[in-house]
Amino acid sequence: MQQRLARGEAAALGELYDRFASLVHSLAHRVLGDEKAADRITREVFGYIWENPDAYDPKQGSMRSWVARITQGQAVARLRQAELGRGSREELEQKVRSANAAARADYIVTSMPAPLRAALELAYFKRRDYRQAAADLQISEDEARRRLRLGLQLLSTANALPQEDAAQPGYGPREYGTPR
Amino acid sequence: MNGPAQSPDDGYERPGGQARIPGPRGAADDLDPGHAPRPLPLSLPQAPPSPPPSHAVLKSLLGAWALAACSAEETRAVEDHLTECAPCAEEALRLRDAVGLLHPEETLDLKPLLRSRVLEDCLGKRPARIPVPAWASPYDTETARLDALLQDFGDSEWHTPVRLKWFEEERRRSQRTTVAGVIGHLLTVDGLIATALGLDDPLGSEAPPGGPTVRTEYFWGASSYPTTRQVREPWREQGHTLVRTVSFAGRGVAELAVDYGGFALPLGDAFLERAFERWVHAWDIADAVDYPYEPPSGPHLHRMIDLAARMLPGALAQRRRAGLAAPARGLVAAGAPGRTLHLEIEGAGGGGWDIALDSPGAKPSVERTVAEIALDGIEFCQLAAGHISPEDAAVGQHGDREAIRDVLFAAASLSRL
Numbered sequence: 001m002q003q004r005l006a007r008g009e010a011a012a013l014g015e016l017y018d019r020f021a022s023l024v025h026s027l028a029h030r031v032l033g034d035e036k037a038a039d040r041i042t043r044e045v046f047g048y049i050w051e052n053p054d055a056y057d058p059k060q061g062s063m064r065s066w067v068a069r070i071t072q073g074q075a076v077a078r079l080r081q082a083e084l085g086r087g088s089r090e091e092l093e094q095k096v097r098s099a100n101a102a103a104r105a106d107y108i109v110t111s112m113p114a115p116l117r118a119a120l121e122l123a124y125f126k127r128r129d130y131r132q133a134a135a136d137l138q139i140s141e142d143e144a145r146r147r148l149r150l151g152l153q154l155l156s157t158a159n160a161l162p163q164e165d166a167a168q169p170g171y172g173p174r175e176y177g178t179p180r
Numbered sequence: 181m182n183g184p185a186q187s188p189d190d191g192y193e194r195p196g197g198q199a200r201i202p203g204p205r206g207a208a209d210d211l212d213p214g215h216a217p218r219p220l221p222l223s224l225p226q227a228p229p230s231p232p233p234s235h236a237v238l239k240s241l242l243g244a245w246a247l248a249a250c251s252a253e254e255t256r257a258v259e260d261h262l263t264e265c266a267p268c269a270e271e272a273l274r275l276r277d278a279v280g281l282l283h284p285e286e287t288l289d290l291k292p293l294l295r296s297r298v299l300e301d302c303l304g305k306r307p308a309r310i311p312v313p314a315w316a317s318p319y320d321t322e323t324a325r326l327d328a329l330l331q332d333f334g335d336s337e338w339h340t341p342v343r344l345k346w347f348e349e350e351r352r353r354s355q356r357t358t359v360a361g362v363i364g365h366l367l368t369v370d371g372l373i374a375t376a377l378g379l380d381d382p383l384g385s386e387a388p389p390g391g392p393t394v395r396t397e398y399f400w401g402a403s404s405y406p407t408t409r410q411v412r413e414p415w416r417e418q419g420h421t422l423v424r425t426v427s428f429a430g431r432g433v434a435e436l437a438v439d440y441g442g443f444a445l446p447l448g449d450a451f452l453e454r455a456f457e458r459w460v461h462a463w464d465i466a467d468a469v470d471y472p473y474e475p476p477s478g479p480h481l482h483r484m485i486d487l488a489a490r491m492l493p494g495a496l497a498q499r500r501r502a503g504l505a506a507p508a509r510g511l512v513a514a515g516a517p518g519r520t521l522h523l524e525i526e527g528a529g530g531g532g533w534d535i536a537l538d539s540p541g542a543k544p545s546v547e548r549t550v551a552e553i554a555l556d557g558i559e560f561c562q563l564a565a566g567h568i569s570p571e572d573a574a575v576g577q578h579g580d581r582e583a584i585r586d587v588l589f590a591a592a593s594l595s596r597l
Contacts, residue, residue: 008309011320011424013302017295018324018416022331025290039294043301050302105281123249124282130244131251142240149243149275156278 001063005053013050020064021046023110024071030106031075031099032082041075048074064111072103104158112154119147120155232257239268246275292325292474310427315434315448318455318480323419326462329471330412333359338409342468344461346566347592350504353566355597359468360407361400362461365597367415368392368399369457373450374418376438377425382418391441393597426451449487456484460565475558481529485557488564488594489523489533493540495590505586508538518542521579521587524554537583551579553587563588566595 004012021042028041048070049056056066079099083092109117115137122133134144233241233254238261244250245258262269303311312320338360345354357365369392371382381387388398400407426433426447434448445453459476466473475481499505512518518538525531534544554576555563562568570588577584 008306009424009427010299010303010308010310010312011420011427013299013308014295014312014320014324014423015420017298018327021290021295021298022328025294039291042294043298046298047302047305051306101281102283105278109282120247120282123244123247124279125284127249129249129251133249145240145244147243148247148249149240152243152246152275152278153271155281156274158281159274159277 002053002056002058005050013046016049017046020067023064023068023107027068027071027103027106028075031072031079031103037078037082038075041071041078044074045071065107068103068107072100072107075103076100101158105155108155108158112151116147116151116154119144120151123148232260235261235265235268238265239271242268242272242275246272246279290328292321292328293477295324296321296477312423312427313434313448315483316423316426316451318476318483319419319451319458320423321480322455322458322462322476323416323423325476326458326465327412327416329462329466329473330359330363333409333469335409337469339406340468342464344464344597346595346597347569348566348596350589352569353597357400358406359465360409360411362465363411363415364399364407365396366454366458366461367411367418368395370415370418370422370454371395372440373422373438373447373454376436376447376450377422377429377433379421379425382414389441391439394441396597422451449490452483452487455480456487456561456565459484460561460567475528475561478528481557481561482531485525485529485531485560486533488560488591489535491594492523492587492590493536493542495593496535496537496586497540499586499590499593505590506582510538512536512538512542514539514541515543517545517548519583520544520546520549521583522549522552523560523587524552525557525560526554527557529557535587537586549579551577551581551583551587553577553584560591564591564594566592 001012001016005016024045025038025042028045029035029038032038032041045067049067056063060066076096076099080092080096083095086092109120118137119133122128122136123130128136130144130148131141133148134141137144139147232238238258241250241254241258245255248255250258258272262272339358341356342359342362343354343356344362344365345352347353367382371387372392372395375381383395383399383402388394434446436447437444438447438450440450455476463473465471476484496505500507509519518536519542521535521537523533523535525533534546534549536542536544537550555573559568559574563570563573570585570592573588575584575588
C-alpha cells in the first residue's frame, strides 16, 4: 500500500480511505466531540498521508497504528488550539490528557482480539454478568473471567500517560502507544 | 505502568446509573508494591461460615468485579479481599478506571460525500500519477458507499430477506434473496468485467457461459447453504482490483467489449452499468434493513442517466423486433435525422436527451421531435431499474402517445435481475 501511494496511484488512495476513514473519523470525533471538526481532521490526515507516504516506517508498527497516531496528534493539536485561553493551563492539560486517553482507549478496543472485545461488550453494554457472558459465548466461567480481566488490563494501558504526550503538537512521531 | 489513582470523573460514565464500585482508596492503604501477592492471614474473631475463595480466584474475578458483572456474594468477597491485598487493590483500581474509558460506540455514519471531498483534496495537493479513469469513478464511489452501509451489519442484517425487482415480459418480476445474496449477485456479475480484463472469474473455471442471470443463479445454486457475510471481502477485493486494473490500462481500455451474454457493452459503459446496479441494490438492501440511503452525487447520477438514455434506442429496436413496440414509421438511413423524443430529466444529475425513435442508427432531430417527456432523475432511474412500472411513473408528457409509451417501456426493459 505504501509503495502504491508513493507511486501516486489514485486507486490506492481510495482503498486507503475505505480501510481507515472510519478509524480516523471516530478517533477525531472522540477527541474533539464535533462532527465538522472530525471531518476536517479526516481531510487533513489523508492529505498528510497522501503527500508523505514515506513518513510511514513499517518497523514502527502497523499502518493502522501509524494512521491512528497521526490522527490523534492532529486532533489533539486542534483541541489545544480551540481550548487555548478558555481556562487555566492546568485545565487545558487535563482536557488534553483525557482526550488522549479516550482516543487511545478507543484504538485499543478496536484493535484488541475479538474474543476479549466480545466479552467486554457483553458485560458492559449488555450488562450480562460473567456467568451469562460465558454461556452466551459458550466458554467456561474461568475463561469469561480471564477475558474480562485481560480486556480491562489492555484498556488500562490507555491511562498510562507517556510524558511527551503532554506537549506534542502537530504530527508527533511517537505519542501513540508504545511501538514495539 | 502503575495506574495512578486519578479521578475517574472523565465524562464517560457507565450508562444506566451508578457504578457499583467503591470510591478510591486512601493513600495510607497503598502498601508497598513489593508486597507478596498472598492474602494476609486473617485474625478475625470468628471464622466466616464458608471459606472465602482462594486468592487466585479472587484475582481472576477482578475484571468481572470492575464491570459489576459478578454475583453479590463474589462482589463482597472481592471487596473484603481488597482491604487486605495491596497488589489486587492496585489492579482493581486500575481496571475500574479502565471501565471509565469504555463508552457506547457512536454510530456515526461517515457522510458519503466526505470521501469524494477527501480524495479531491488529496489529488489537489498532489495530483495522481496513475489516476482512476473518470468513467470508473462512479463505480469506485458506489462500491465504497455500499461497503460503508455493510460496515456495521451483524449476522441478522446479512440474512435479512431482500426482494430484487425488475421488469420483464411486460410485468414486474421479483426474486427473493438475502443481503448476502445480493452482494453475491454483484460479485458474480462484476465477474463479467473481470474476465473481460483477463482477471480471474469469481465463479472459477466451471462458470457457465452466459449473462448476469445465468451466472447469479449458478452462484446461488452452487452451495446448499445460504450466502454469508464471508462474501463481502471477495466482493470488495474484486472491486478494488477492477479499479486498479483499469487505472493502469491504456486509454483504449474503455472500448474493450464486455460480454453480457445476449449483448455487449464497452468497458467504460459496463463500469457505469455496474455503478448503477450497486446503487440500486444498495437501495434494496437499505430498504430491507430500514436504513436511509442517498442517491449518487449529481455528476455520477448524470453519467448513469446518460448511459440509460444512450441505451434506449437499442432497447426500443429490440422490443420492436419482439413485436412489443409499434413499428418504425418508415425507414431511416443510418446517420439521417429521424423521429425523436425529447427526454428532460429534472433534479440533480439531470439534463436533456434526444432519443432516436425509429432506429438506433438514426440521428435525433429537433425538427422531427414528436414527443417530450419530463421526469425526475430518481424516478427515471427507478423506472430503468424496474422498481416502478412504466404505467406508474410520474411523467410530464406531451406529443405522440405511442412514442411515449414505447420509450417508457423500453426504459423499464433495461432492467433485469
